[in-house]
Amino acid sequence: MTSKELYEKVRGAGSVEEVRKIAEENGVKLDDNAAREAFDKYCGKKELSDDELDAANGGCRKGPSVVCTVCGGEMELVQFHVYDRYNDVYYSVYECTACGHVYEG
Ligand SMILES: [Zn+2]
Numbered sequence: 804m805t806s807k808e809l810y811e812k813v814r815g816a817g818s819v820e821e822v823r824k825i826a827e828e829n830g831v832k833l834d835d836n837a838a839r840e841a842f843d844k845y846c847g848k849k850e851l852s853d854d855e856l857d858a859a860n861g862g863c864r865k866g867p868s869v870v871c872t873v874c875g876g877e878m879e880l881v882q883f884h885v886y887d888r889y890n891d892v893y894y895s896v897y898e899c900t901a902c903g904h905v906y907e908g
Contacts, residue, residue: 876901
């Protein structure tokens, strides 16, 4: 895998440990220093705006804005970048601020 591909994978990570885990899942061994370096480089909070920090909720990638399918209200990101081991995908959990409808995607 190229460093660009690794970057695409780990830029959503919320911690150094997560960077290392994602890298390892993709066949790249990172020691503590390398993982921290990658986290600082790819997920450094200093490069994010306040909006992105709010939206990321612990991660470093801004989630898409989601509209409630029930009432059309604003969906709030409640869980970011959850790993679904069974389907091998990441998803986020949103909750409608108006009616409480929960959406995973
Ligand atoms: Zn709603």
